[in-house]
Amino acid sequence: MTASESDAIFNTLLESAKRLSFDSRNPLIYQPEPGDDERHGMTPQWSPLFDTPMWERMSESERVRVTRNEVAQFLSVGIWLEVGLQVALLRASHSANPARPDIKFLFNECADENLHSLMFANAIESIGSKFYPRDRMLDFFGWVFRHIAWDEVAYGIVLAGEEIFDVMQRDWMTSGNVAAPIRRSAYIHVVEESRHMAYARRKIRDQLIGLSRVRRFMSTLIIAMGTHVIAKSLINRRIYDDLGLDWNDVRSNIDENEHHRMMFRRAAEPFIEFLSQEGLLNFGARWIYRKSNLL
Numbered sequence: 001m002t003a004s005e006s007d008a009i010f011n012t013l014l015e016s017a018k019r020l021s022f023d024s025r026n027p028l029i030y031q032p033e034p035g036d037d038e039r040h041g042m043t044p045q046w047s048p049l050f051d052t053p054m055w056e057r058m059s060e061s062e063r064v065r066v067t068r069n070e071v072a073q074f075l076s077v078g079i080w081l082e083v084g085l086q087v088a089l090l091r092a093s094h095s096a097n098p099a100r101p102d103i104k105f106l107f108n109e110c111a112d113e114n115l116h117s118l119m120f121a122n123a124i125e126s127i128g129s130k131f132y133p134r135d136r137m138l139d140f141f142g143w144v145f146r147h148i149a150w151d152e153v154a155y156g157i158v159l160a161g162e163e164i165f166d167v168m169q170r171d172w173m174t175s176g177n178v179a180a181p182i183r184r185s186a187y188i189h190v191v192e193e194s195r196h197m198a199y200a201r202r203k204i205r206d207q208l209i210g211l212s213r214v215r216r217f218m219s220t221l222i223i224a225m226g227t228h229v230i231a232k233s234l235i236n237r238r239i240y241d242d243l244g245l246d247w248n249d250v251r252s253n254i255d256e257n258e259h260h261r262m263m264f265r266r267a268a269e270p271f272i273e274f275l276s277q278e279g280l281l282n283f284g285a286r287w288i289y290r291k292s293n294l295l
């Protein structure tokens with residue numbers, strides 16, 4: 001594909017953003033619906049504990065508390081990604097010509113991401129949940145990502161997060177047993193992120209043209225490591241401690257949960273498919289994705 005063909009795609013994405021974008025400052029997004037108090041924070045099937053002996057022992061109201069804490073953790077990782085990707089991508093584009101269609105779309109994407117982070121923060125507050133400190137490993141990886149990630153690696157890790165959230169949130173936005181503010185936020189996110197994913201896929205394809213074998217090999221592994229860190233960080237012991245659940249018990253229930261592994265593999269399927277098409281899956285990367293339960 002030529003540069004002008006890519007530019008045509010970026011212009012189309014910008015046109016689409018003009019036609020359909022949302023403003024997360026709108027308080028109607030966060031208005032509860034009657035019955036919301038009994039509804040889950042996310043589709044319960046996405047809980048890493050769903051279907052485990054521990055889950056079976058819980059009452060429905062205990063399960064609701066679990067998914068409300070878990071959605072706060074998932075969205076806190078989402079916010080971490082949205083802020084990190086802006087730092088990484090804007091840093092790399094600081095001196096670029098602002099009239100370039102890809103740079104104009106990047107400005108639009110960053111505007112979206114800021115409003116998404118605000119939306120997730122508001123949605124979590126509106127269901128009475130709160131954010132917990134993330135793992136130190138994630139902070140360290142974030143620092144490395146912000147300062148070092150190059151072109152296809154930055155877009156690859158961004159795309160991993162976007163694709164995984166897309167699959168989960170498509171369920172959340174249509175689940176009648178999910179609290180309304182989360183359902184609405186998930187819908188808005190799915191709509192706006194479909195453009196971001198098209199953008200990241202195009203940017204990666206452009207970067208891969210004429211790439212040396214050594215660099216492709218390195219990038220493939222680093223994208224896999226980044227994705228591993230994101231997947232692992234979705235589970236945070238602090239949210240379970242806060243619920244009074246024994247962490248060792250929680251961990252062994254999750255580790256043995258085949259349903260959870262199946263859901264994670266489902267979440268990663270479109271991303272893995274893309275990597276495979278673009279030649280970004282080697283032996284080492286496959287091993288890492290298997291370790292993360294994504295393959």
Ligand SMILES: [Fe+2]
Pocket residue numbers: 082112113116189193
């Ligand atoms: Fe987003």
Ligand SMILES: [Fe+2]
Pocket residue numbers: 113162193196
């Ligand atoms: Fe995005």
